[in-house]
Amino acid sequence: MTYRNHHYASGAALIAFAWTGVAAAQTAAAAGDAANNSGIAEIVVTANKRVQNLNDVGVTAAVVGGEMLKQQNLTSLSDVAARVPSLSYAAAPNGTPVYTLRGVGFYETSIGAYPSVSIYVDEIPLSFPVLTAHSTFDLERLEVLKGPQGTLFGQNATGGAINYIAAKPTSSFEAGASLTYGRFNQVDVEGYVSGPLAEGLKARIAGRAEFADGWQRSASRPGDRNGKVENYMGRFQLAWEPSSSLRFLLNVNGWKDKSETQAGQHIALQFQNENLSSPPGQFRNPAVVASPFSANDPRAADWSLSSSLYGPGKVPFADNDMIQASLRTDLDVGDFGTITALSAYTKFNQRQGNDSDGLPLNALDVPLTVGDIQTFFQELRFANDPHNPLRFVIGANYEWDKVFQEVNIDYSASSATIGFGQLFGFPLSVDTITNRQTMRNYAFFGNVEYDVIENLTLKGGIRYTNARNKANICQTDPQAPYNIGNVLKFFGAQFQGIPFQPYIPGECVAINVDSEALANGQFVPAVDYLPFGAIGAYQNTLKEDNISWRVGVDYKATPDVLLYVNVSKGYKAGSFPSITGSTLNQYVPARQESVLAYEAGLKATLIDRLLQFNLAGFYYDYKGKQLRTKLNDPTFGQLDVLRNIPKSSIKGFELEFTARPSDHLVVNAAYTYLDAKIDRFIGTNAGGDTGIDFAGTPIPYTPKHQISVSANYSQPLTSTINLFVGGTVNLRSSTIATLGGGENPSTINATNAGCVYCIRGYVVADAQIGIEDAGKRWRAFLWGKNIGNEYYWSNVVSGYDTVSRFAGRPATYGLTLSYSFR
Template sequence: MVSFRVVGQLSGVALTALCWSGIAAAQSAPAVGAPDQVAAAGAAPGDIIVTANKREQNLNDVGVTAAVVGGDALKQQNLTSLSDVATRIPSLSYAAAPNGTPVYTLRGVGFYETSIGAYPSVSIYTDEIPLSFPIMTSHSTFDLERLEVLKGPQGTLFGQNATGGAINYIVAKPTDTLQAGGSLTYGRFNQIQGEAYLSGPITDTLSARVAGRIETGDGWQISDSRPDDRNGKTRNYMGRLQIAFKPVDGLRLLLNVNGWKDKSETQAGQNIALQFQNENLGVPYGYPVGAFRNPAEIAAPFSPNNPRAADWSLGSSLYGPGKVPYADNDMYQVSLRADIDVGHLGTITSLSAYTRFNERQGNDSDGLPINALDVPLTLGTIKTFYQELRFANDPKNPFRIVLGANYEWDKVSQQMNIDYSASSAPIGFGTLFGLPLGVDAVNNDQTMRNYAFFGNVEYDVVPNLTLKGGLRYTDARDRANICQYDPQAPYNAGTLFEIFTSAYQGTALQPYVPGSCMALNVDAQSPANRAVDYLPYGAMGPYQQTLEEHNVSWKVGADYKLTPGTLIYFNVSKGYKAGSFPTVTATALSQYVPARQESVLAYEGGIKATLLHRALQFNLAGFYYDYRNKQLRTKLNDPTFGLLDVLRNIPKSSIKGFELELTARPARDLTFNAAYTYLDAKIDEFIGTNAGGDTGINFAGTDVPYTPRHQVAISANYNPEISSHLKLLAGATLNFRSSTIATLGGDVNPSTINATSTNCVYCIGDYALLDAQFGVEDADGRWRAFIWGKNITNTYYWTNVVSGYDTVSRFAGLPATYGVTVSYKFR
């Protein structure tokens, strides 16, 4: 594992304390309560210390690529979520899935999947304890010492689901002296945020820290059809208790109990286009094109290019009246870390954790005031148990090893209830079959078991040359039971599937029993074949399958110190992401066939140079990824139901690029940071269906979605003394992302698009965000007061575009937000 800390007394941050590829904004102050604030041997003030393989080193002496945001920077810039942080770190992208599941892409490697039970490609940890599923990470950004982003495959130390990289929350720890503090923020949309902590000793061997955060705010989205209606209310509550116990020398225990509650309103989409997927049904039956369109969909206006514009439903045919965008979710986690010193040999570390997540929420993804495609109720639970045991030898040894094993058990259940009663489907199927379809439901129950054995070695061949290598074997099993059913009388969908069973089997109808599973046992790609062996051809039933996989992740590399301030490094690594079962509505059971595991073979080299007596830091890294079997949610054009979702493997993709970072300190109180990332991420082999239902498309040469080619971050921070008791806090950041796409081939509008408010429906446009902070703090850092602004130019931008049954919608980024924060520390 890799963790970082800033050593020495540094000046306070008024801007981001970012460390791109080992560059830290040298103004970042150590987090209050951070453990072990004694500098590593030879460390100088301002150094970033990396404990790779459980030993302390100056990050500029280690061949790793990372970004770090300090705890003070998170507070001062009001970065309250990982999605906020993603806008500050080049090569890290965030997309808002329509059901609220966050999707992170790092250097073009990511997995867009709306199911809560899908492992990510960028793994996320809290103090080395995994948050195995992205939905669990929604409210972990509080009372942190720092947040780390490791770029490139991290398979040997972070496991199989880190093909893109790993993100590690480092929480502030219990302190040996009594400390307390708090902050209060008031901002636009009546945003109120309060955060506080209390930390200190209980006995000579026992200390504790308790921290909490509350976030409230009014709705920021404005209804297109009801100008007085608002959406986006915030109601979040977070807490964490840590107890550190050192009963004897050589034994350290840390108990962490944390959790959160989210009762906010989920974001609604913006209606930007219409694409009536089922119009191909009208031709064989002699109906004119457009005969099945719902006039209410056509009459609904497109959302303007305004970040606050959106629309949502105030009820559902499934559950009656009641605002659709809402959430009532919670998570809690209990973890125990034990470190046992084994004489002079090294340290044994045990990590144990149990995590539970509960979901109850509704999402309006079509951006309309009607139920063209809404998910008015999603119920979900996740239970996770994790255990790791490892040994690391004496870090002073020139031959250093880490050996370990871990085990993880996950049980995930998700029920999605889908309402498309105001789409063209009821009209089309009502006309053709006398069965107006409008509702659907899917249950996906999975039980996952993973175990792994890993090892990592480093050997100092000579004082300025280190060779390194790592290996991990992983065995993974995922048992899935997926059932699609008709949730509402008169069970029109179930009756229609009865007709289909007769059409496939040529026998009497298989009667639909309300509540039973109704997807058909056929292969959608080869309709003459069965999808599963345990059901008759064409019969209705559940999809039951076990996915068993194993892999060997590895890494080799070398670090060469050319001069005391210059490091050259080269790494070759291979990582894997586990396969996944989709949660989708389906005609055929073959749509639930899982995507198999993907892999990334990465080549990376770079240089880090500290110049001009530490006044300038220069970093350059170049990389090439051979990306195999990328998992991607794409489309299937069903001859009866039109466009349906399916999970596929992309045989071959490639990513190449480079990152350039500079940190300059022309004066003691002035710091400039600049970072640029270039990515060329392409699909090399894949033939499939685009978001509009056009089939047989060769996507070779198409850009990988959610991967801007150019990403720039520029910041400046000025922190001078303005009196013997006061310091000025002044800073600004400018972040630019070039355009990208939200789906394969998204730069060309599908042929099914027949009405639109934009020339490129599935494009994510380029944008630049400007943030700033200004305030004062006292000289010893006890209190501070400042104003802040995010997206102060009110730039309209969006992070995702999704297709519905008839609609296409955007999910916009937040408009300009601003506020004032005051904080105080007691020591």
């Protein structure tokens, strides 16, 4: 069945959409920033790694200006994703953000997984999604480039690229500060100081701190709360221009996150692994069965206050930090062009705990994850004079990444503990997975545009990428009496026909067996460097290369109407998973995926720049798309595994509209339609049913319909004070969180969840009202997010016995005061 939210049929958002006609909340936000009395202002982007007018570039992009980010209190990329149609955000159980753009995303929760949507700060990559958590502050604008961007932004931009454009040091002194107080005792403080230090030398320092009480309520302990916020972030920039032809920009930025991670909501029980259960439920923990399902309330949840691994101590917590230093050098070569060098080093440390089962028991908790990332990036490129009818960029870049992650899992309250204890004398309860990866990537690229005639431009680009990823994945038993180590050594000995030897602490214990072949009665090893049935670490080096390319045509039918067509081929690098399992074949990497993308669009500025209309249609032909699917593990039952889907496709269109009917009002709206389907794949569903033909199944995290409608109204109250009012309504139709999620698997027992793995459609409304100085020196306004307190969720995940969902935040509201000095 397909779960349909009654809100999707509700009239409010659809009537609002019809009232504004056709629309675009994307360009809307930027237009709301820059609107002036002469019409909708120009919007600039850096889609081709140089500043251009958005309406002159044959790409689809959403731009949110810095002032609009502040007015709508958008303080994270998840906030932005909720307002940009075709951009989706999913909360992973370990806190790693997952972004999907036009149905293109990569749901992999390990910190060392490259995304499908690349993220940059001033062209410096944040190579892994976990690094992007706290970059949305003191920005000039934020750009979302849609569609494959591989020729200029690299192999991991098959979905698109997101560019943070930080506010830069100024030539004159400026300073500003803001203070916010909101629901849950939210206190946010932000400020900056910018200006000249000496001749040719400017600096800017900005910072932000965020605090709030917990917003989730425990179902088992009235009065207990989770979700406390404590974040710190800062950015220092130093701009030096020793001559008119030479410029340097040093950027040192970082953040510290000491917040509590979100807990899941318990919504369903899974039947046990049939290998352990006869009759069903024989080994079920009565405390898990007796635990109530979470209420349909955004604040309802539960979490553990201790772990069998680490003793007393609240499981949801974080103590993570990131620091990055980058240097940009621009050297003008006469009137011919500019050489640009980008150098960056990034360091990330992770120490956090996550409760994903939504229970006060350790049915499936991750009480401690530790990890670190080190990244070095270097790019050198040359771009000729942008006013030349033949414009080109050529360059090369190199990236080195080293990633370590240790995931400690506690399932001591699960049926595995009871079942393996009674059947084999080894009550399984804890597990540790370590994943060490060293990645090296280098690329050569070129991009060219040629104005054949005044209003016709031909475009082309190509990039060669060579990638290597060396991985070592080890599953160990961290706790005496080492039950998981002993049981896996026992099973491995049975496969080999040798005597059982007790587990030695520190040994890697995944068995060299292909579990999928074993399910079909075939005794096949997973790797060739160990005997069949032996235990050990998974070791592999993934070597890949590819050639991305793009060709296109831009045609200016009139000075205000642009038609464009693009065809491109893009790639996403292969990836090793960080998952638990008993056999080595679960760590086999997914190899690189490829997409052949077709797009055609129209951009029109009409009625003397009072109306902006954009339309784009696209079709993506995917081969080897990387998705998390399921596998029946011979020991643990149903577990995650990373797979390449042989063939899938995405088609859709986007319709955008920005109108300025008066000097005081800007109205925006956007509609995105997506049809994202698996074309060919046979595998295992979320209930452990095997041999399922997934042809025609929707791709997870791809709502078919997305609508955003917003309006911003400004009116002078006096000669020095203006009133402003703003509002946004966002609608997303239903989607799924796993392949085949539209149907409840045969092994799910749910009482209040309906379609268990569905993500219900929803409508969320935000609003702001306030006053500001006509010169924008000060501002005071009230704001609200999710003002209707809509209950919605962005993800559904399965555990050993349980299924849980991650809800969006409830209604929040507050007051913001800001003042700037110029």
